[in-house]
Amino acid sequence: MVEYDRHSQREEPNKPALRTCIVGIGGAGSNVLDRITLDRTVEAQLVCMHTDIRVLGHAMAPTKIQLGAELMRGIGAGGDPDLGREAAMFSREEIRQAIEGYDIVFICAGLGGGTGSGAAPVIAEIAKASNALVYVTATMPFSFEGRRRLSQAEDALTQLQKRADALILFENNRMGELILPKDGIQKAFAQADQLIAQSLRAVSTIVSTPGLVKLGLDDLTSALSTSNGRCLFGFGEARGQNRGAEALKRALKSPLIDQGRLLHQTKTLLVHIAGGETLTLMEVDAVMKQLGRHVPDHTHILFGVAVDARLGDAISVTLISSLGLTQLNTIAAAAPPANMLPMTDRPMPSLADAVASAPLAAAPVAAPAPAATQQPPALTLSPAPAPRVRAPRPAPAPAPVAAPAPAPVAAAPEPQPAAVAAPARSAPLSRDDSMDLLFKDDEIISLAAPEAHTSFIADEPELFPEAPAAAGLPDAPSAAEPAYEEEEYYDEEEPSASHASFAPEPEYEPEPEPPAPAPAPPVRERLRIEDFMTPAPAPAPAPEPQAVAPAPQPRPATSPLAAVVARTNLPAEDLAYAPPANMVVAKKPTNQEQIDLGFSDQDRGRFKDTEPAIASGGEDLDVPTWMRLKRKLKR
């Protein structure tokens, strides 16, 4: 058996190691950080930042920063990004001290709520000012969370895009592909957290672990950076026989690379293979050969190998790349060129080549060629609509023919790679066929109808105004605000370039519109917890438990947060496991579809001690809040 000489991967003794810091912001960021903390595989400073002291109190990160303590009084931002931003502004000196002096700052947040969406851009700005490389890992909300959250997430994304050196976007909608349809939403979140934690772990390991074939920050940034597009990430880890092939298979199954499909369009692909002391040359070679069947010749491969004793007898494969918006639109709008099909006979550069030149340029980039126009109709995809312009729903594709792609964005379309080495096929290859070539039937995870939310919209106001506006009430709906209409959201096409990127395939395409226009759905108020509960008389306030900061002071009775402050006086057990004493479950209202989302009564594992963050008199009725409540909703 051939083994690597591990001596060659030792760093020069006088070369300082890269200092990395991972900042988790808000509820989602804190959950991911908890997972990383428990894994104990990342050598980085972990910092949790939140406005909500109850979440901070349970966070496992060694360093915690309460954002805007005086402004927020220990309460979450209630879904209001302005409050989250102001809270971060109030605490910017603490933030600066916490992240100063690091070479790389990873920022992890769930976009759509108040703290993460508002504070993350501020923190990214501070990190950039301290000359750190800023990598942002963010989630976009589930579509069922409502249009308001999506819009807030898009705003935050636009701001982050300007400040981050690289941005890995996880669409929660796609996380559904990681689990079985019958699994509860808690499992979806847990799986999503795990994937995000893996990405952070993989990226930070790549830059901090000495490797046989070392990847540098420039490699990583070039693989991750895209001015206006989407990062692709796949990670797989496996043990036992065929552990290399199995790890690669799992990495290719990642929903973030569309089950391997998106790799066929990448110009640069970073591949990192790591294993314990038993990692062999043959295993690495086999993984690279296998990967070569799914990557076109012209892709520039940045290849790294590391022996990491912490992996034990496991092998991990990390794939990182990015696709520009134009490429994504091209994929969505046109039938895939033949060179997107699995390239079963295409050899990859041998490992010897790779080790000889690190990073490895697998093959010279092929000269761009005109887009393949006569490809077989392998996939029928909806045409890409113009970005962010409300327009009538585009008519479904009439027949499975390779329709010419309409120009989805103002920029000139990127040239398509030449359809080289395209295996001749007598019959059209469906996506399922394509997956069959990769995996056995029972290994293909059922695909949820994908929907991307990576639109990048107009410029945001400056992050650092001279005088920040006074804090408004969290999540208070304004008169001008659009009503919360889930039905309309599901049905309506929100045409945007990025939506087009992941336009559903024929099997998921909605039914054609009926000839007569359906009556407009009734406009509903945004659901509140009051819709389900009615107050009972005479609650007796109990002494308030202390967390990491001074007890929140009650706000004026006019504030919707007043009820939250009052509720924090209740015993923790009541908060976590039973309805508050002053509440009784009310009769089920007729319009509560958002609540009928299949919450199971299983808890969130190690997060089970997390207190609920329900604003009983407020507006904070998001999914994570219900998850933290862990209360089985009875009808």
Ligand SMILES: Nc1nc2c(ncn2[C@@H]2O[C@H](COP(=O)(O)OP(=O)(O)OP(=O)(O)O)[C@@H](O)[C@H]2O)c(=O)[nH]1
């Ligand atoms: N993948 C994943 N996404 C989450 C999780 N928790 C929340 N999210 C997503 O992140 C968005 C923001 O939720 P939070 O992070 O709880 O909100 P926040 O940033 O703390 O803001 P406030 O609660 O308003 O202070 C939600 O709309 C969800 O889409 C989680 O555990 N995993």
